[in-house]
Amino acid sequence: MTKPIRDFTHGELEWSPWLTPVDQNAADAAQRDALKITPSSRPVGAYSLVLAHDPESLAQRSPLYNAIMFGQKGLPRADRELGAVVSSRINGCAYCASVHALRFVQLAKEPDVMARIQAEGVDTTFEPRRQAIVDYAAKLTRDPAAISAADLAPLRAQGLSDLEILDLTHAVAMFAWANRLMQTLGEPAP
Amino acid sequence: MSDTTPDVMDTLAGLPQGSAVAELRRQRPDVARYTQTSDEAIFAPADDGGLTRLERLAAALRVAVRLRDTTLGDHYRERLVALLGGKAPEHAEGDSKRRGLIHDHVDRVTSDPDSATKANIDALLAGGLTPHAVVSLSQVIAYVNFQSRVLAGLRMLRDAP
Numbered sequence: 001m002t003k004p005i006r007d008f009t010h011g012e013l014e015w016s017p018w019l020t021p022v023d024q025n026a027a028d029a030a031q032r033d034a035l036k037i038t039p040s041s042r043p044v045g046a047y048s049l050v051l052a053h054d055p056e057s058l059a060q061r062s063p064l065y066n067a068i069m070f071g072q073k074g075l076p077r078a079d080r081e082l083g084a085v086v087s088s089r090i091n092g093c094a095y096c097a098s099v100h101a102l103r104f105v106q107l108a109k110e111p112d113v114m115a116r117i118q119a120e121g122v123d124t125t126f127e128p129r130r131q132a133i134v135d136y137a138a139k140l141t142r143d144p145a146a147i148s149a150a151d152l153a154p155l156r157a158q159g160l161s162d163l164e165i166l167d168l169t170h171a172v173a174m175f176a177w178a179n180r181l182m183q184t185l186g187e188p189a190p
Numbered sequence: 191m192s193d194t195t196p197d198v199m200d201t202l203a204g205l206p207q208g209s210a211v212a213e214l215r216r217q218r219p220d221v222a223r224y225t226q227t228s229d230e231a232i233f234a235p236a237d238d239g240g241l242t243r244l245e246r247l248a249a250a251l252r253v254a255v256r257l258r259d260t261t262l263g264d265h266y267r268e269r270l271v272a273l274l275g276g277k278a279p280e281h282a283e284g285d286s287k288r289r290g291l292i293h294d295h296v297d298r299v300t301s302d303p304d305s306a307t308k309a310n311i312d313a314l315l316a317g318g319l320t321p322h323a324v325v326s327l328s329q330v331i332a333y334v335n336f337q338s339r340v341l342a343g344l345r346m347l348r349d350a351p
């Protein structure tokens with residue numbers, strides 16, 4: 001059973017940093033350049049301005065995030081968002097879960113899936129295709145060393161192509177990254 | 191980097207050039223490209239912001255060991271030994287208090303990110319890390335957590351019947 005988590009199913013939470021963000025008006029050239037691309041092309045906010053303390057990594061990470069979550073074809077975007085929510089629910093990132101639960105619901109029109117993950121955690125039952133995706137995402141989040149070739153069969157049995165499985169892997173892995181930044185450099189605002 | 195050169199991920203996942211999974215990765219050229227450039231920005235930055243390359247590699251090694259990813263651990267150990275001119279990383283010199291602070295942060299952020307608090311960030315700042323170094327350390331830890339999960343998926347696809 002996954003630990004309880006603050007409600008993430010009623011709209012986006014705010015995020016409050018623990019490290020003073022870069023002052024956008026005083027940003028140097030490298031910082032301004034790194035802030036030109038943001039995850040999901042959102043306006044520059046506190047999160048990006050905290051990461052701008054290290055502009056070199058930020059400048060590569062934002063386009064990587066966008067390539068993983070928005071790349072054409074392959075795994076439907078709703079399923080990438082589901083992978084993001086599974087990772088965020090297990091890691092306890094209510095802020096991340098709130099953002100990506102909203103996107104999942106907008107894309108898939110299945111608010112009940114998010115309500116169940118909120119209430120019960122990820123170790124519950126879903127329709128078979130979602131089940132295969134959630135089970136793989138959960139195992140990859142909890143213990144990547146435990147993944148073996150045997151974990152492929154349930155995904156392929158649900159018709160996922162190798163490209164779709166790669167896309168799912170990238171989405172879950174990106175949230176192993178994103179959750180850790182969001183959870184350890186700040187917190188959801190009250 | 192050209193789209194067909196084996197990169198860090200191909201090497202660590204054991205994907206020979208032209209193999210099925212290496213080709214599959216090329217169907218996501220931007221993901222492959224920005225994964226490689228992220229790796230370079232994190233481990234060989236032009237401006238390290240006060241978090242040295244040695245500290246970055248030592249933190250990465252510790253993440254890989256915690257995740258029981260032996261291939262990834264060997265990779266960071268070899269890079270550390272190379273940087274130290276052949277000396278074992280256990281014998282690296284440096285401020286042990288600072289090293290302890292960094293190690294504690296690696297363990298917490300890797301294994302229980304939900305337990306992190308503002309006090310942890312304040313402790314790193316009080317221990318002499320600049321805001322740049324704190325963000326760099328967070329990126330190192332989070333990136334290796336990403337990397338190990340991508341590698342797990344690639345190895346799964348590689349070993350598929």
